[in-house]
Amino acid sequence: MDFLNLFNEIQAADPEFADRISPRRAAIRNITSFGSKVAVAALPFAFSTLFKKAYGQTAIPSVTDVLNFALTAELTEACFYNTAIARNIVPAGTARDAITLIRNDENNHVRFLKDQLKTAISPENAARVTDPILVGNTNAFFDYSGGKSTAGTGPFSSVFTDYDVFLAVAQAFEDTGVRAYKGQAGFLKGNAVVLTAALDIHSVEARHASYLRRLRMLRPSGVPTTFRPWVTQDGTTASGISVAPSVVNLIYQNEANVSQGGKDLTTISGVTVKAATESFDEPLTKEQTLAILSNFVIK
Structure with missing residues (x-):
């Protein structure tokens, strides 16, 4: 395999690739100086490591x-809301x-x-798309109780009988969507149409999440006084959802991060942990998102 040509092709598709793997750029620039067969043989492993760091x-x-x-x-989201409206x-x-x-x-996101x-x-999605669940009639593919x-x-067995539980689960889905799109956007840079649409969906999911928090705050049952329309730290603090921590904590993992660009924001005068975590949303990887969805997707 011509690794220099591979790198050039990647760089053409993703101009920021070199920045993603910094400070390993020096190693890339000096690939031609690898004189030994041992070093050349190690290139596949090296590139694998670089990709993991980059993305x-x-x-x-x-x-x-x-x-x-x-x-x-x-x-998962569309069927959830269709079912709620139908019931x-x-x-x-x-x-x-x-x-x-x-x-x-x-529903429009699904259609797009x-x-x-x-x-x-995929065969799995093809089956889900054609199932009556899309109009709220069955639960053939999803268990919104999280079981x-x-x-x-x-743990959310009353999701379609208790409105407060429904709102909490809806918020959890929207928060997951926001972070999931953020985690995948970089892989769409070679397709401007899809990337633009994904970013458009990403911002809409964020608006959904914020409005659902507003609906929860207006409920007589209330939520913690620290609850806000944005994410604060992780787990219960971020969500105001006190049940099913094993599920909820997956959704908000890493949101307690206070470092950005290698800088601990709390070392800046006047910046609290609360402010540092609220100022930045963290992405979810595909693996992390699927771990969350696995609590709700039957097949």
Whole structure:
């Protein structure tokens, strides 16, 4: 394999690749100085390590991989809201209007991703797309109780009978979506149309998450006084969800990070841990997102 040519092709597709692997750029520049067969033989391993550092995941997915992954997440959300509307869990008025709008957004995201994939849609997603769950009639593929089964006996078993639980789970899905799109955007840089759409979806998911927090804060049952429309640290602090920590903590893992660009923000005068964590959202990798979704996806 011509590794110099490979690097040039990567650099052409992703102009920031060299910056991603800094401070390893010097090693790349000096590849031609590798004189020994031992060093050349080590190049495949070296490039594997560089990719992991550059993109933070175990492999470089194709655009098709990313779109199928996004479709799985969007189907999970779309079916969730379709089911909620069909079962009348959302009170009439402003709240129902808002949830209906969010539902419509998620359905449109599904339609867009399905159209982009066409025949490249995965068999699993192809089955989910054609199932009646999309209009809220069945739970053939998802268990929104978080129990990973058709029994609906997970920690959120009252999700479609208790409006407060529904809002909490909805927020959890939207927060996951925000971080998941952030984690995958870099892999779409070679496709401007899809990248632009993904970034558009990313910002809409963030608006959904913020509005759902507002709906929760207006509820008589209330949420912790520290609860805000943005993410503060991780776990219960970030979510205001006190049940199912094993599920919730997966959603907000790494959000307690206070370092950006190698700088601990709390060393800046006047910057608290709370402010440092609220100022930046952290991405989720594909593996982290699938671990979250695995609590809700049956097949």
